[in-house]
Amino acid sequence: MSNGNKPLTLITRDRSVVTGKKRLEHVLTYTHHPVFIACTDEPAERDVFTDMSFSICKDSGIIQLDKLIPLDVLYSKYHSEALGGLWLEHHEKFVDFLAKFFPDMVLEIGGSNCFMAEQYLKKRTSAYWTNIEPSPVPSDNPRIKVVSGFFDAAFKKTGKVDAVVHSHVLEHMYDPDAFLKNIYRLLDDGGLHIFSVPNLAKYLELGYSNCVNFEHSIFLAEYFIDHFLAKNRFAVIKKHYFHEHSIFYAARKTEKKLDTRLASKYREYKKKFLAYARNNNKIVADINRKIVKTEGAVYLFGAHVFSQMLVTLGLRTEKIKFVLDNSKIKQGKRLYGTDLLVQPPEFIRGEKKPTIILRVGAYKKEIQAQIRSINKSTVFIE
Structure with missing residues (x-):
């Protein structure tokens, strides 16, 4: 890893991502965990480790990582291929889910190798697709535009966007509120926000060890996703549960205030x-x-x-x-x-x-x- 001999500067997160308050209680620390989820050709002496410390919000019950890895370190190399039959089925079902809403101008956040873009464009011949991804794989499809970078407040659309799409991305966001605000900003009123997330509440129940880590820095269960969407004025119009693996959401931008009441899950x-x-x-x-x-x-x-x-x-x-x-x-x-x-x-x-x-x-x-x-x-x- 390129910064293997340099000290790693972590980002302190001392406020609840739900309430914004400092009412956090430490619950668990995993010591000496590698900061990079991938494989390498470099010598083991260059590997960087740090503790993964988690706290829970006393008011909402959301669990979150206390110290964050800078994004340019965490995603400095391509490592997300989503191989295997279950992922293939996931992508196919999600594309089918997306196609029910007929968007023609699609912006995907974190589209990796553009697999879903290719599948959707076969179904919707009038559609065009833009993929913004920090470590993109180029596409030679003239209807796919690949943008290298992170999706943040600095991102500007270059044309109409009917739908913002992402798959297993929201749970990687350090600040879900800011992420959703940026999506809201890009869409016209009534614009679509269609995405897939891991069913982390089910993962926790089943003991899956990829439930929380440096990349999944928030235990973003369905309950909290619903809250964040309502808070940012996205009205959920359809959900689909894909096995015990994922939840598909279709939401629509609205100017109306939605119910954001949240009972504690502490x-x-x-x-x-x-x-x-x-x-x-x-x-x-x-x-x-x-x-x-x-x-x-x-x-x-x-x-x-x-x-x-x-x-x-x-x-x-x-x-x-x-x-x-x-x-x-x-x-x-x-x-x-x-x-x-x-x-x-x-x-x-x-x-x-x-x-x-x-x-x-x-x-x-x-x-x-x-x-x-x-x-x-x-x-x-x-």
């Missing part, structure tokens, strides 16, 4: 969050006990935040041969914050009873099926 979310943390610690302790008893090769699936969290929680890595991952961009590199190199899943073909640690949240079933198609003798530790 007791509920504090209890659930601490139970979530205890459960993940128990899971890692159980995995470690199983690793010790394993005689053959052990692998860890996923060169991503799931695996980094396991290591932060004390996963014993000395017996892990490689990390397995489907991303060609990651293969041959090292998972940041660890000494583990990445290989494709095909690496285990022909091996006798390989053991794979599999803690990948909603993607477990499709990955298990893939691994079993490569090597039926694989043993999974979950």
Whole structure:
């Protein structure tokens, strides 16, 4: 990482993102966590670590990270491919959801490799798409315009915008209010705001370790999303629940004041969050006990935040041969914050009873099926 030998200056967040008040209570700290969710060719000595400390708002119950990584560090390299069958289905269903509202001039925030843009433009031949993304992949489609950068108050539209679209972006925002205000500013009255978010309340319930981290710095549950939308005068016109993975929202800009009353979730979310943390610690302790008893090769699936969290929680890595991952961009590199190199899943073909640690949240079933198609003798530790 380019700033590996320089001190990391963190951004202090000491006010609730919901109320703006300093009525915060510390709930949990994960120590010595890597700041970069990706893979690297650089030596491990250059890796940067810091603590992840979370507090809860005493008034609203929202949980948030206390110290933030500067955005230019956090997203300094492309690392979001959204691979696999579940993501493909997500993108297809979200494009179908978007198409129900017929926007022709679409602005996407954080469109990554423009996959959804390509899919939508096939359905809507009169449409044009602009993608603003900090680490974009160029597109040769003449109906797609790619802009390199962050979406913020300085962004100016160059023409009409029927709909602002984003997928799994809102939960990455340090200030959801400011983000939504900027979207509101771009749209004409009645303009559409259509987006997908992870169902973080469900993730917390199921113990997914990608629920909160340096990128998901706010526990942005559906309850709080509804509040932020109403506060910024976006009227929700339709929701769709995509498995237990995501929630699709369609909202419309309005000049009317909406109901922003918010009951406190303090007791509920504090209890659930601490139970979530205890459960993940128990899971890692159980995995470690199983690793010790394993005689053959052990692998860890996923060169991503799931695996980094396991290591932060004390996963014993000395017996892990490689990390397995489907991303060609990651293969041959090292998972940041660890000494583990990445290989494709095909690496285990022909091996006798390989053991794979599999803690990948909603993607477990499709990955298990893939691994079993490569090597039926694989043993999974979950």
